[in-house]
Amino acid sequence: MVSTAIAIHQPKAVKRSDEVVIIGGGLAGLFCALKLAPKAVTVLAAAPIGRGASSAWAQAGIAAAVGEGDTIESHVQDTIIAGDGIVDEEIIRTMATEASARIFDLLGYGVPFDRDLEGHLAVSREAAHSQSRIVRVRGDMAGRAIMEALVASVRRTPSIRVLEGYVVEDLIVEDGRVTGVIARDKAGAGEELHRITGSNVVMATGGVGHLYEVTTNPTEARGGGIGMAARAGARMADMEFVQFHPTAINVGKDPAPLATEALRGHGATLHNRDGVRFMLPLHKDAELAPRDVVARGIFAEVKAGRGAFLDCRTAVPDFAAEFPTVFGYCQEAGIDPAREMIPVVPAAHYFMGGIWTDIDGRSSLPGFWACGECTSTGAHGANRLASNSLLEAVVFSARIAETLKAEIGPDAPADWQDGSITSTEHLMEKDHPNMALLRQTMSANLGVLRDGEGMRSALRTILRLARDSHSVRFDNVITTAKLIAVCALNRTESRGGHFRTDFPAEDAAWKRRTLLTLGQAHGIIPDLLES
Numbered sequence: 375m376v377s378t379a380i381a382i383h384q385p386k387a388v389k390r391s392d393e394v395v396i397i398g399g400g401l402a403g404l405f406c407a408l409k410l411a412p413k414a415v416t417v418l419a420a421a422p423i424g425r426g427a428s429s430a431w432a433q434a435g436i437a438a439a440v441g442e443g444d445t446i447e448s449h450v451q452d453t454i455i456a457g458d459g460i461v462d463e464e465i466i467r468t469m470a471t472e473a474s475a476r477i478f479d480l481l482g483y484g485v486p487f488d489r490d491l492e493g494h495l496a497v498s499r500e501a502a503h504s505q506s507r508i509v510r511v512r513g514d515m516a517g518r519a520i521m522e523a524l525v526a527s528v529r530r531t532p533s534i535r536v537l538e539g540y541v542v543e544d545l546i547v548e549d550g551r552v553t554g555v556i557a558r559d560k561a562g563a564g565e566e567l568h569r570i571t572g573s574n575v576v577m578a579t580g581g582v583g584h585l586y587e588v589t590t591n592p593t594e595a596r597g598g599g600i601g602m603a604a605r606a607g608a609r610m611a612d613m614e615f616v617q618f619h620p621t622a623i624n625v626g627k628d629p630a631p632l633a634t635e636a637l638r639g640h641g642a643t644l645h646n647r648d649g650v651r652f653m654l655p656l657h658k659d660a661e662l663a664p665r666d667v668v669a670r671g672i673f674a675e676v677k678a679g680r681g682a683f684l685d686c687r688t689a690v691p692d693f694a695a696e697f698p699t700v701f702g703y704c705q706e707a708g709i710d711p712a713r714e715m716i717p718v719v720p721a722a723h724y725f726m727g728g729i730w731t732d733i734d735g736r737s738s739l740p741g742f743w744a745c746g747e748c749t750s751t752g753a754h755g756a757n758r759l760a761s762n763s764l765l766e767a768v769v770f771s772a773r774i775a776e777t778l779k780a781e782i783g784p785d786a787p788a789d790w791q792d793g794s795i796t797s798t799e800h801l802m803e804k805d806h807p808n809m810a811l812l813r814q815t816m817s818a819n820l821g822v823l824r825d826g827e828g829m830r831s832a833l834r835t836i837l838r839l840a841r842d843s844h845s846v847r848f849d850n851v852i853t854t855a856k857l858i859a860v861c862a863l864n865r866t867e868s869r870g871g872h873f874r875t876d877f878p879a880e881d882a883a884w885k886r887r888t889l890l891t892l893g894q895a896h897g898i899i900p901d902l903l904e905s
């Protein structure tokens with residue numbers, strides 16, 4: 375995995391053989407680092423921590439059965455139904471059970487969750503949840519408030535060393551065990567490679583949205599960590615399942631701002647340019663149908679040139695107060711949601727696939743763990759239930775921390791003192807010259823609707839781009855794209871977020887997760903291209 379031709383050196387801070395190395399400065403990575411305290415931890419982040427993290431943009435909140443009349447079992451059942459037959463029941467039961475404890479932790483780190491007049495946590499309702507169970511902050515500001523609180527907690531925790539502006543390019547694998555990482559500073563523009571080793575490595579690098587032309591994810595979410603793990607030999611799971619959020623605001627911005635599902639929960643309706651409320655004939659729950667159904671409904675209108683628009687005019691009378699984040703996005707785009715409808719389009723939003731992990735966040739490679747969106751724990755099946763993503767991130771990053779503490783034992787509390795480094799000369803990672811073509815290929819052929827012919831053509835393009843990569847970082851990205859294409863082509867049915875126009879029905883024979891390594895994926899490519 376490691377290129378040896380280039381000079382490699384240690385970053386200047388102290389090295390400890392027992393440190394845990396965490397890749398990623400988003401919710402999962404920071405929560406894991408905090409839960410590991412006082413163990414020594416190094417967090418590597420391509421951008422300043424909290425920035426470049428999808429979690430910071432989450433508008434809804436965290437699902438937890440903490441409201442009156444709600445139960446863990448009801449949360450479990452709603453998730454199983456949304457996941458369309460392939461949710462891992464043990465995983466979701468664990469996640470739903472540990473939700474309240476993790477909310478309590480977040481309160482301890484200073485997250486100002488909304489409360490009712492009696493001081494209880496206020497909970498709201500979202501599509502496909504049978505109960506009000508979304509714990510929120512000031513309407514649609516949960517992600518931002520959670521990340522602000524965690525970043526502040528990390529900065530005052532002496533056992534955590536933060537290396538910002540460090541882009542990890544490769545895992546170091548020695549005798550089959552992951553023992554560290556190779557990273558480049560200056561947001562990937564640095565000339566030297568840094569070798570950072572530790573007792574264990576935890577990956578928390580987020581999702582893949584930026585592999586698509588229209589996405590609600592930050593540019594950093596391009597699947598690099600997932601591809602890196604696959605290249606190191608880790609087992610992957612459910613790589614065909616990408617979730618498209620129905621209502622990104624369609625104003626030509628990249629990334630596309632999100633208009634939260636909670637707006638439809640409040641009664642906002644969808645119309646085309648002719649004024650037709652097009653979801654009514656498509657599903658009994660109309661705008662509150664499962665996310666993939668609404669995404670396909672909107673996609674059809676946009677494709678047909680009729681456009682799709684979210685009408686919040688009567689449903690959300692006090693828009694600015696109730697949905698300040700979406701209101702801000704509308705204002706920036708010159709839209710007044712009190713008087714005008716909001717143009718919307720489906721956008722790549724969440725990845726159900728990723729690095730396979732067990733119930734404690736352990737990957738198939740010794741010494742290597744993963745949490746957050748870069749993993750596929752089985753909690754979401756083929757289609758994630760809204761607001762279960764932040765929950766999954768905190769539950770499994772905490773489980774990793776607990777397991778590691780038990781496995782590598784208590785050590786002397788660490789104090790990195792001046793160990794943290796911010797390498798901020800270049801804050802944005804530069805795109806590979808073929809990134810735009812890759813995004814176009816993924817959107818055209820592996821998006822909301824897929825078919826065999828389009829996916830074969832996409833796979834051929836991806837294989838060509840992989841041959842012409844000449845960049846380790848792009849190798850990581852293209853590996854993830856390749857695995858998405860292979861797994862999508864291989865699954866000859868439609869289920870959840872994976873909809874094939876040539877196989878539009880579910881097939882009971884496919885009621886199972888996809889598990890494979892990159893080597894196994896390479897083995898089936900010739901047959902898939904012939905099929």
Ligand code: SIN
Nearest residue numbers: 433434634635760761
């Ligand atoms: C939303 O606010 O619509 C997104 C919530 C989620 O993806 O969980």
